[in-house]
Amino acid sequence: MAAEFYVGKRLSYDNQLCTVRYIGEVKGTKGKWLGVEWDDPIRGKHSGEHGGTKYFETLNQSTATSASFIRPARKPDPSRSFTEALKAKYASDPVQDPSIHIVFATKPGDNALKKDPLARINQPIRISGKEVEEVGFDKIRKQLAQLSELKIVILDGLRMDRSVARLREGMEEWEKGLTDVREACPKAVELDLSRNLFEEWREVASICEQLEKLKSLRVDGNRFRDTSITPSECSRCLAAFANINDLKLEDTLLPWKSIASLTHLFPALTTFSASSNYYASLTSHSLNPAIKSLTLEDNSLSSLSAISSLASLPSLSRLILKSNKISVITADSSPSFPVFSPSVTEVDLTHNDISTWSFIDALPRIFPGLASLRISHNPLYAHLQTPDGRTMTPEDGYMLTIARLSCLRTLNYSHITDKERLNAESYYLSLIAKELAYAPEKDAPAILESHPRYKELCEEYGEPVIAREQGGVNPNSLAARLVRLNLYMKDGLETSQVEMEIPGRCTAYTLIGMVSRDFQIRPRALRLVWETGDWMPASKGVEADDTDSDSEEEEGEVGKVMREVEIVPGTRSVGTWIEGKEATIRVELR
Incomplete structure (x- = not known):
């Protein structure tokens, strides 16, 4: 069993992928067990423990149901090579489905077809009197079977491994001279190897080095036990990934150190995604400085200071932080205030936990080049009120966002016109005036401090008249x-x-x-x-006599x-x- 199974081995049972995390006995049972962590976190029953004893740790800490114990005697699904996976996806045998029937429409009185039903097979199909070409499953499959012409190759979830490229004892690099991928699909430009049975990064490199035209690579959902590269393999990796400018490593659960290290193997990399890896913060390990577009969607980031290590990227222009837990600029444990390169012009903060205007006001300091922002679906826009207590809509909130951020040119993918900015800033200034009017005069400095653009807006539109009423009492109270x-x-x-x-x-x-x-x-x-x-x-005078209309009326006191x-x-x-x-x-x- 030691030769067949090992910690880190990738397996598949009933098309459900998993990784071996433990091999041994389980208290209260007989015989050996395999402790596995499923790629699907809801597939298992526990998090590596049984009877109060912890047998192994799972990489996915977001759930307690990603692990199971399996008997080694249970037969796993067979794995596939690259060529087998390619043929299974694009050139598999025709499927004979008895439930599919071909129905021919005939004209009334077509006796020839009635006498000889087989003759209809050779009859052309006509629509509105025009003859059309019949394209069946066989023709479509035949076109797809021309593997050498494929440019977009999607091989996700096909139980593919590449054991031939794994490092064996005494070797310093993966096997040279492999040509199977080049012979199968030499024209591939985009390649998706997501959710397969790869264990070492060199397996991916051995595929890519045979595809000279490859520009985009996706390796999501794989669970690598080894991403290291030997010195002799480094130059081969740089050559293998030389033309790739788009890389996705989503849902790999790799530590940030490993992720950052891998990006340096891609000399031309400009677009990178590391979404769904449950990062709560990023270590100081830096990414490839050539990256221009970075996506960290669906992680567990809670503050902008958690991504301070990205501030040093000199070419970064687009930063996607959608669907995290970001609520503050600086976490309590991290006093640093990140300042990104002015090259960052587009930021996406949708579906986070932003609830204060102070966060919005700080964005120009963090992103000096900010011009495009996505900020919808945050708590801030769900509970807005005017100074007099009137409920505001999210659209009102977006208008205030435009007014608070003079640098914005685009908000939520909508271009901001000069008229929209004028309306937004005028409205914002009127709300500040109301807030000052409804508050005691002693609170005015604190209120103005919460509106950094107040002085600038007064210079642009004139200072509003502050008419304090009711002793600063809220009129809705x-x-x-x-x-x-x-x-x-x-x-x-x-x-x-x-x-x-x-x-x-x-x-x-x-x-x-x-x-x-x-x-x-x-x-x-x-x-x-x-x-x-x-x-x-x-x-107090005496009324004049109605009959004496010509006399002058005497006016009393x-x-x-x-x-x-x-x-x-x-x-x-x-x-x-x-x-x-x-x-x-x-x-x-x-």
Whole structure:
């Protein structure tokens, strides 16, 4: 068994790929077991333990169900060579499916075909009177079988290995003189080797060195136990990958050190993806400096400081960080503040955990060359409110993003026009003014600090007028909706007074009921008069005789009288009867 199985061996059972992580006994059972980690993390039952004993560690730490124990006697699926996988995909034997029937449409009265049904086989197919060519499965398969003409070769999930290229004892490099790949598909430009049974990186190199026209390579979902390259193999790898400019190593669970090292074997590499590898942070190991487009989608990154090692890439222009857990600029354990090269112009931060505007405001400092941003599907845009408490839509949030980032030319793939920027910045400035108006004056410095572009926007559009009202109370709060009433009633020489605060939406009926209770007067017997405090001129002269129309009207002495408003019982709210937030009301008996 030692010769057949070993830790790191790649196997397949029922087309489910796995890697041997343990060989030995399991407590409470008899005989030997293989502890395997499945490529599909939900395929297993545990994470390498049984009966409270840990037998092996799994690479995929995101789930506790990626491992199983299997008896060595269980027969695995057979593996395939490159040529066998190629033929299985593009030149397999025709499939005879009895459920498929060919139906011929004939014209009414076609007696010749009725007498000889076999004659219809040679009859041409016509559509709208025009004869068309019949292309069957055999013709399609025959075209695909011209393997030497293939330019895009996709061989994912075909249980392929390349044991002939694995390093054996006493060897310093993989076997030379292999021609099987070149003979099979010499014109391949794009190659997908994802989700197969490769164990060593040199297996991939031995394939690529035979494809001189190869430009794009995908090796996702493989579980390499060895990615090292011997000194004598280094020059062969550089030659094998010399023309490849697009590389994907997604879902390999390789440590960042190994990933970074592999990129240096690709002299022409410009586009690279290391998505779905569960990276929580990146070590200091640097990538190939020639990389221009980098994708780290669907990892576990929680801050931008976790990718500080990428800031040194001199040619990086496109950075995709979609579907991570990024919520802050700098993690608590990492005080460093990353500053990327000005060459980085496009950043994708969609589907993260960004919830503060301070994160957005910091982006120009981190990415000095930022011109295109994707930022949708973050918590920040799900719970936005204006300073007065009105709910905002994500579209409003995107408008504020445009206003906060003067460097942006594209947001969420949409070009920002001059009119959109004008509207966005004007709207943003008005919201800042509202926030200042609704806050106490002592909070103004802190508010302005949270809006780094305020001074710049004031220079562009003029400083807004800050009209503070209600002592800085939010108009949507209960305090802003209350009306203070000073009620008094004179009874001879005595005066009774009551103060109360009620919502302005209370009806006149409600107010009368409260006054009736406090002054011990039946509701129907009282009368409420609002003393407005406004004094109006009043004439004390004698009215002219209607019959003496030609005589001049004598004007009497002019005085002043206070304007009063009676609050009539009804459903009309108190706030519509009186003005302001404080009023004096006289209580009288009817």
